[in-house]
Amino acid sequence: MRYSFRQLEVFLAAAQTQNITKAASSLAMSQSAASSALKELESQFNIQLFDRVGKRLQLNELGRLFRPQVEALLAQARELEQGLSRHTEAGALKVGATLTIGNYLAVGVMAKYMKSQPHARVSLEVANTRTIAKRVNDFELDIGLIEGELQSPDLEVIPWCPDELVVFCSPEHPLASQGSLNDEDLLNTTWIMREPGSGTRQTFERGMHGLLPDIEILLELEHTEAIKRAVETNLGIGCLSQVCLADAFRRGSLVPLKVPEHRRFDRQFYFILHKQKYRSAGIARWMELCRAL
Template sequence: MKYSFRQLEVFLAAAHFQNITRAAESLSMSQSAASSALKELESQFDIRLFDRVGKRLQLNELGRLYRPKAEALLAQATELEQAFSKHSEIGALKVGATLTIGNYLAVGVMAQYMNTPTRPKVSLEVANTSTIARRVKDFELDIGLIEGELQATELEVMPWREDELIAFCAPNHPLAHKKQLTDDDLRQATWIMREQGSGTRQSFERGMQGLLPDLNVLLELEHTEAIKRAVEANLGIGCLSWVVLADAFKRGSLVPLAMPEHRSFKRQFYFILHKQKYRSAGIAQWIELCKQL
């Protein structure tokens, strides 16, 4: 075999950091050793994987073509190494989740996944849909759990479970005791909303088609708990996932609002993976645990 796994690690680290010094630091190597490994890989096959722009390394067309293949090969090698050393096929995972899923669903799955004799580790990154999709696309996350619609040719998007957004208000809000809201009620209300780019905002805007230019949005917040606190303080009404609101409804600190019948706020949660990502036993186990929720 003309190449080594170490050379592939240097290649992938350089692709990630776009700088050989930072790539070397991430692999606990000297800069000269990392640079030599990359040069040897290229010279052995008489290829160039990067365009050199000063100290910056930019993947060229050939590098972009081979990056997913190198990622998949190293993932399989890592899984085999873990199986040899721990006698287990279930290894560490890097998971990304959007805010609703990350704060209210993913932690329970993590507990189950890690509750095995080998105690595999899980790192969880919580961000909005666009950020999670970008990091899965760049192989920085093994799998993503998102709540927004997504079109990305590099990614496989798989339905997970259904969800529904619920409008809500404080118990003493003027709309709290109304049996069903009208479009005029929605226009006249003051709204506390998730930020643009979030899956929740995307689903809300889809359900409010025709009314969006007329809505009075007072605040756009990145955190669901902040939105709930603002609505509890009677600054306006909100619209979030049922998953987020169930406990507050039980306590009576917030109350659900019945939206007009012709407006649907049902949506889907999804798994996303890179199409060229190696499907390890750990990823398969994670997906299965999620489906059991």
């Protein structure tokens, strides 16, 4: 074999950090050792994987071509190492989830995963759909759980389970006493919304087609709990997943509003994986536990 796993690790670290010193630090190596490993990898095959601009390393076309294959090869090697040393089928997993899924579903799955795999470690990153998709695309996350529709040539989008958004307000809001709303009601009120780039905002805008230019959005917030608190204080009405509103509806601190039937807020939750990502036993187990919810 004309290359070493260490050389491949340096290549990936350099691709992620765009700097050989930072790459060396992330691998607990000296800068000179990391630089030598990368130069040896390139010279052994008479190739160049990076464009060097000052101290910055930028993946060139050839580097971008090989990065997914290197990522998959090292993922398999890590899984083999975990299996040999810990005698376990599933190991460490880096999961990304959008806010609704991360705050209300993923933590429970994580607990079950770690309970069924005592030696496993799971890291969970919570962000909006756009951020999670980018992190999966850059191989910084093993799998993503998103609530927004996504088109990407490099990512596999796999349906997981259905969800629905609900329009809601505080019990004291003037609309709370109405049996059902019409489009005029939706236009003549103030909204507290998720930020652009989130799956929830995407579904809301699809359901509100034809009204979007004229609706009044008072606040755009990144966190569902902040939106719920703002609506509870009567700053406006909101639209969030039924998953994160169930407890508030049971307590009576928030109430659902019935919107016109042609305003549809149904959607899907999805798994996303890079098409070149090695499907480890850990990824398979995670998806199995998610589907069992």
